[in-house]
Amino acid sequence: MRRGPVGRPRVKLLSGERWQAAVPRVLTALGLEGEPAGDLAELASQPHAAYVHVATELPGNAAVQIEGGKLKSAKLGKAAEPRLMPPFCQLVNNMLPIGDYPELLLEAAELTAFRAPSPTSPARALAWRASRPACAWSGWRRPATSG
Numbered sequence: 001m002r003r004g005p006v007g008r009p010r011v012k013l014l015s016g017e018r019w020q021a022a023v024p025r026v027l028t029a030l031g032l033e034g035e036p037a038g039d040l041a042e043l044a045s046q047p048h049a050a051y052v053h054v055a056t057e058l059p060g061n062a063a064v065q066i067e068g069g070k071l072k073s074a075k076l077g078k079a080a081e082p083r084l085m086p087p088f089c090q091l092v093n094n095m096l097p098i099g100d101y102p103e104l105l106l107e108a109a110e111l112t113a114f115r116a117p118s119p120t121s122p123a124r125a126l127a128w129r130a131s132r133p134a135c136a137w138s139g140w141r142r143p144a145t146s147g
Contacts, residue, residue: 062074
């Protein structure tokens with residue numbers, strides 16, 4: 001088990017007088033009443049209300065059927081494009097810089113050697129590392145010291 005406040009969430013919990021002093025602020029921040037019975041009753045009724053809603057709508061739903069005790073649903077069709085999508089795409093396109101992207105990719109490939117084959121064996125890995133500049137393989141390396 002991990003140690004510290006992350007592994008043990010109760011480490012930082014308030015208790016005793018400090019908790020009693022903080023209760024009004026916590027309840028106000030969460031929008032709760034001091035007595036949990038009302039909130040619990042509301043929460044407890046939500047699953048039943050959802051079940052009743054689904055059960056009453058199910059017979060009239062042509063996209064859903066019950067066959068052999070299993071729920072089968074029709075495949076969804078393609079959704080219509082949102083009304084704001086074309087202006088959003090235009091806005092994004094206007095923000096992008098004008099440039100020759102294939103040329104940019106080729107230049108990046110030349111500078112970083114990202115198209116170099118990845119090593120698949122230890123011998124190829126060592127040879128590949130030796131052919132690369134020190135910073136290209138594993139980030140910054142300390143310079144070799146003499147003597």
